[in-house]
Amino acid sequence: MxxxxxxxxxxxxxxxxxxxxxxxxxxxxxxxxxxxxxxxxxxxxxxxxxxxxxxxxxxxxxxxxxxxxxxxxxxxxxxxxxxxxxxxxxxxxxxxxxxxxxxxxxxxxxxxxxxxxxxxxxxxxxxxxxxxxxxxxxxxxxxxxxxxxxxxxxxxxxxxxxxxxxxxxxxxxxxxxxxxxxxxxxxxxxxxxxxxxxxxxxxxxxxxxxxxxxxxxxxxxxxxxxxxxxxxxxxxKTYADFTLEVTNPGGHSSRPGAVNAIAELSEALARIGAYRFTPQQNELTKVGMPIVADQVGGDIGAALKAFAADPSDAKAIAAIRADPEYVGQIGTTCVPTLVKGGHAENALPQRATANINCRIFPGVPVEEVRAELVKVIGDPGVTVNPDPDASAxxxxxxxxxxxxxxxxxxxxxxxxxxxxxxxxxxxxxxxxxxxxxxxxxxxxxxxxxxxxxxxxxxxxxxxxxxxxxxxxxxxxxxxxxxx
Ligand SMILES: [Zn+2]
The missing domain is CATH 3.40.630.10 (Zn peptidases)
Incomplete structure (x- = not known):
């Protein structure tokens, strides 16, 4: 490992x-x-x-x-x-x-x-x-x-x-x-x-x-x-990093224009931060979750059991998503992990980048996740590129x-x-x-x-x-x- x-x-x-x-x-x-x-x-x-x-x-x-x-x-x-x-x-x-x-x-x-x-x-x-x-x-x-x-x-x-x-x-x-x-x-x-x-x-x-x-x-x-x-x-799960990048012409910070690379990237990051991928199930989770549920009991046990029976159960999904222990078991997750931007205190940023780290559910192509991130961001000014080594x-x-x-x-x-x-x-x-x-x-x-x-x-x-x-x-x- x-x-x-x-x-x-x-x-x-x-x-x-x-x-x-x-x-x-x-x-x-x-x-x-x-x-x-x-x-x-x-x-x-x-x-x-x-x-x-x-x-x-x-x-x-x-x-x-x-x-x-x-x-x-x-x-x-x-x-x-x-x-x-x-x-x-x-x-x-x-x-x-x-x-x-x-x-x-x-x-x-x-x-x-x-x-x-x-x-x-x-x-x-x-x-x-x-x-x-x-x-x-x-x-x-x-x-x-x-x-x-x-x-x-x-x-x-x-x-x-x-x-x-x-x-x-x-x-x-x-x-x-x-x-x-x-x-x-x-x-x-x-x-x-x-x-x-x-x-x-x-x-x-x-x-x-x-x-x-x-x-x-x-x-x-x-x-x-x-x-x-x-x-x-x-x-x-597939480990995949994606780089988000916004570039602007830059300029003096006393003369802001309509766009700002850091502000634009920030909006993209906020959308990704709030986004949740559609829950998924596979043979491993379907078979295993009810037995985990019996072991752990309580509200989370009930949620796991309900999700195993019906992966569209909204209440179960909400409960599982609220628990870091189990959130990774019901689908792909993507989170911003690194941010870089700007080059001087008094200059408009020419470039702002961020790393999005995804743990992709087995079987989902990396390109499918990239396309979903692009849709979530909804801004053609933000480019989204996967690490070339990432493969599902x-x-x-x-x-x-x-x-x-x-x-x-x-x-x-x-x-x-x-x-x-x-x-x-x-x-x-x-x-x-x-x-x-x-x-x-x-x-x-x-x-x-x-x-x-x-x-x-x-x-x-x-x-x-x-x-x-x-x-x-x-x-x-x-x-x-x-x-
Ligand atoms: Zn080893």
């Missing part, structure tokens, strides 16, 4: 405040085909055991010891290390592809399938956010095992699940497991910064059936040690096979645990795979407490006893979904 927009942290934060980003879903709320598929999976024979815990722990520690922060050029070294682990497990040289891109690289390892069906891709990132050793209690790039935790930069984000995926890919090979669909582990090398490796991988593997991302979703454990829910990330990404459908396999893996360790489809802020590798038309699901194997989540922060750590269940999680998912 990108610096400053750690979806997992946002997710945990929202849960601590009483509700999932987009709601709670348990198996009883899923459609009949899902329940049927779950029953079929539950009846399937037990397979070989998951990867060895000590081997996976070693991979995690070795990964932390390679400081893959931007600017140090260490990602290719980590990629070579993962290649060595997989080759030792029996992968051929031709099954592994490391592609350098500037100082970083992409990594791909394929467990060949027995059919020509489209492959399943696994996603994770090798890079980590910078960490200043001065601020840490322990050296961030020396893995330290202490008090039941492994400390180090990337121990959680994202080297934990990446290591678990590498260990599981190695174990499947050693077991002689032959998937019907090829399983391709794809690791990006600059997910936390510019995501050029992510875009390259998404373009190259756009034929995948679907993607499972180890950098999204995961289980939340309460402070009492009991699992509270499992979040499955299936959608991300659909929410992924809640595929019965994926939902059932995730439910089986999660319920193996926590029977009956609610599984919540969630929508995050638009920051993971999945975002770019969805843009390419590949449904993508954040299904991390890590279960942790909110109080243990230090991703991007100081003294990042992961519980040692999270390793074994995460290995069982990935083993179960990969065996079930590739057959």
């Amino acid at each position: 990108r610096i400053g927009i750690d979806a997992m942290v946002i997710h945990f934060y929202l849960l601590r405040r009483g509700a999932g980003w987009l709601g709670w879903v348990s198996m009883r709320n899923l459609t009949a085909p899902v329940a049927l598929a779950a029953a079929l999976l539950a009846a399937a024979p037990v397979h070989a055991k998951p990867a060895d815990t000590d081997a996976a722990k070693k991979i995690l520690k070795d990964s932390i010891a390679i400081p893959t922060v931007m600017g140090r050029g260490k990602v290719p070294e980590l990629a070579a290390y993962y290649a060595s682990v997989l080759k030792a497990a029996g992968y051929a040289d031709t099954d592994i592809e490391i592609t350098p891109m500037g100082e970083t690289a992409t990594f791909a390892a394929t467990l060949q399938g027995t059919t020509k069906q489209k492959p399943i891709v696994l996603l994770g990132h090798m890079d980590v956010v910078e960490a200043d050793p001065k601020d840490w209690t322990r050296d961030p790039f020396v893995p330290v095992e202490e008090n039941g935790y492994i400390f180090g930069r990337g121990s959680e984000d994202n080297k934990f699940d990446v290591s678990m995926m590498v260990a599981t890919m190695a174990q499947l090979k050693k077991d002689g497991f032959k998937p019907k669909r090829s399983i391709i582990l794809l690791l990006s090398g600059d997910e936390e910064t510019s995501m050029t490796t992510t875009r390259a991988l998404a373009a190259k593997y756009k034929n995948a059936e679907f993607a499972l991302n180890g950098d999204g979703g995961g289980g939340l454990i309460g402070e009492d040690g009991k699992p509270k829910y499992y979040g499955l990330q299936a959608g991300e 990404s659909d929410a992924s459908p809640l595929r019965p096979d994926v939902m059932a396999a995730v439910a089986k893996a999660v319920h193996a360790r926590a029977p009956g645990l609610p599984i919540i489809p969630s929508m995050s802020a638009g920051a993971t590798d999945s975002y770019h795979f969805r843009i390419q038309g590949v449904p993508s699901y954040g299904v991390a194997g890590l279960f942790s407490k909110a109080s243990d989540s230090y991703a991007h922060g100081l003294n990042e750590r992961v519980p040692v006893d999270a390793i074994a269940p995460a290995l069982a999680h990935w083993d179960s998912l990969l065996r079930d979904l590739s057959k």
